[in-house]
Amino acid sequence: MRTTEIVDGFRQSAPYVNAHRGKTFVVMLGGEAMIQPGFRSIINDIALLNSLGIKIVLVYGARPQINQALEQHGLAAQYHNRIRVTDDDSFRLIKQVAGALQLDITARLSMSLSNTPMHNAQINVVSGNFVIAQPLGVDEGIDYHHSGRVRRIDVAGIRRQLDQNCIVLMGPVAASVTGESFNLTAEEIATQVATKLRADKMIGFTDIGGIVDEMGEIIAELMPNDAEKIMLALEEQPGACTATLAFLHAAISASRAGIPRCHLVSNSMNGALLQELFSRDGIGTQIVTEAAERLRAATINDIGGILDLIRPLEQQGLLVRRSREQLEMEIDQFVLIERDGLVIGCAALYPFPEENVGEFACLAVHPNYRDADRGTLLLKNIIQLARQRKYNTLFALTTRSIHWFLEHGFELKNVEDLPEKKQQLYNYQRRSKILALDLT
Structure with a gap:
């Protein structure tokens, strides 16, 4: 990788580092991920998130490990309504498997070899009775024995550990108020913990890198209702990825409970977690x-993002330079497109109410997002605003985008056609072309 690529990558990830710092992520690490060759890289990346100031609750599952242990001891895995039936013999093995995995994950998070990303990380991993369980009981005459569900989450206890920059580690076995232990699913624990903590993200792993469409391409974004349709279809398919189904159950419930983002990433692709969290498109x-990308009115808090967007265009002479102070005074005139907290497009509508005219100005779209007609989307929004204000005309000044405006119905005009105040400000050295759109 050339130096410039490293620098570009670092600069691109910086806004996400700032955005994620101090946020709470619940990571659901299924047993399927732990048998992958890339498991060590996943642990390293989770440790890196912790070192960047992200609060991590790591919930691990053990479904394949438990099934393997049962098979080795001649015990059949029993299920009723897709829920494991945990009898005495099975539960003895489950506790052994879950305990061994907890020690293994803790050991891996404690590594500090000089040739690993965890060198000098000094991560504290905390496990405890943060989840209180209760038995599932009997359903349709089937006794679930030691299978249980979440009764209560110790939210205050978890937050105390997260505030100390500890990684909170939770497994599939939890105690009850009666002193018993029960076998729970990792997806239920992750969902309940994320919901009760009001986490910012829930993250899961799958063998196939995400949810794929009919063409085999990964779907970047799904609303809960669409995800549920896919989940129900997958449940009817024999051999469907268990980890994907488990995550979909958890993510749909968490999303409907108010968790803004639930991410599903590959458990085998090196660095998939980091690429998902620290790149623009994941x-x-x-x-x-809600959609990761939205168009809205700008606020004073968007000044920095707008400046980052328009400065390169000002340096190229494509936009007239605006100072921070000027932007602060004019921010109410701006609309923007925001994607995951980043400003990727903006435009302004300057009023000339005396002549019932508006100016379309300061159109800018991030270079990585210029292939999806976002400029047109901003123009349509400004036109709508101008019509709401009963303007008869919308005009624009440009030096390079003449044909784009003509394609959108604008016509070339003269300086004399501008509002009087704008005529006085017209820069004859810049020689911008004047275009206008009739709104009547």
């Missing part, structure tokens, strides 16, 4: 409560 599938 690499896996998001289950979202």
Whole structure:
């Protein structure tokens, strides 16, 4: 990788580092991920998130490990309504498997070899009775024995550990108020913990890198209802990925409970977790409560993002330079497109109410997002705003985008056609072309 690529990558990830710092992520690490060759890289990446100031709750599952242990001891895995039936013999093995995995994950998070990303990380991993369980009981005459569900989450206890920059580690076995232990699913624990903590993200892993469409391409973003349709279809398919189904169950419930983003990423692709969280377009599938990209009015808090967007265009002479102070005074005139907290497009509508005219100005779209007609989307929004204000005309000044405006119905005009105040400000050295759109 050339130096410039490293620098570009680092700069691109910086806004996400800032955005994620101090946030709470619940990571659901299924047993399927732990048998992958890339498991060590996943642990390293989770440790890196912790070192960047992200609060991590790591919930691990053990479904394949438990089934393997049962098979080795001649015990059949029993299920009723897709829920494991945990009798005495099975539960003895489950506790052994879960305990061994907890020690293994803790040991891996404690590594500090000089040739690993965890060198000098000094991560504290905390496990405890943060989840209180209760038995599932009997259903349709089937006794679930030691299978249980979440009764209560110790939210205050978890937050105390997260505030100390500890990784909170939870497994599939939890105690009850009666002093018994029960076998729970990792997806239920992850969902309940994320919901009760009001986590910012829930993250899961799958063998196939995300949810795929009919063409085999990964779907970048799904709303909960669409994800549920896919989940129900997968449940009817023999051999469907268990980890994917488990995550979909958890993500749909978490999204409907208010968790903004649930990410599903590959458990085998090196660095998939980091690419999903620290790049603009990600690499896996998001289950979202609202679209990652939205058009809205700008606020004073958007000044920095707008400046980052327009400065390169000002330096190229494509936009007239605006100071921070000027932007602060004019921010109410701006609309923007935001994607995951980043400003990727903006435009302004400057009023000339005396002549019932508006100016379309300061159109800018991030270079990585210029292939999806976002400029047109901003123009249509400004036109709508101008019509709401009963303007008769919308005009624009440009030096390079003449044909784009003509394609959108604008016509070339003269300086004399501008509002009087704008005529006085017209820069004859810049020689911008004047275009206008009739709104009547």
